Amino acid sequence: MDKTQQMNIQIMENLLNWDPLGYGEDSYETEVVDVLQAVHVYDSVSILAQKIQDIYEFSFEELIPLSTCKKKAQELLFIKNSGSCEL
Template identity: 40%
Template structure:
């Protein structure tokens, strides 16, 4: 498996635990894919958190009632920066 795929799986693993709308595991496939794409494009924690919030709120057409996108962004960026993958 190539390094980008390994990184994407690691990011997806963290994102699978993020359930801001209390919809349950396995419900956020589209949001996870969009968030992974955002991680590849954005290197600043607050901008990434805003992008993730926007992704989830757009999908549900409602303000995100739970979760901490800033904490999530920090975790995702840590994984990205600790990866040996050069994106």
């Protein structure tokens, strides 16, 4: 398994264990895939946090606080960046 696959699995597991709206961890499969894609596109915590908020709001018509989304964005970008460092 290459580093990108490992990183994607870590990000997916992180997101699948996140229940930001209280619907149960199995309620967000579509959103997890959309956020995973966004992680690959954006390197800014602020922009990624806004995208995360938008993705979940679009699906559930509920707003996750931006501060919560920023914390998640930081975690996801940490996973992304720790997997891409090579000497």
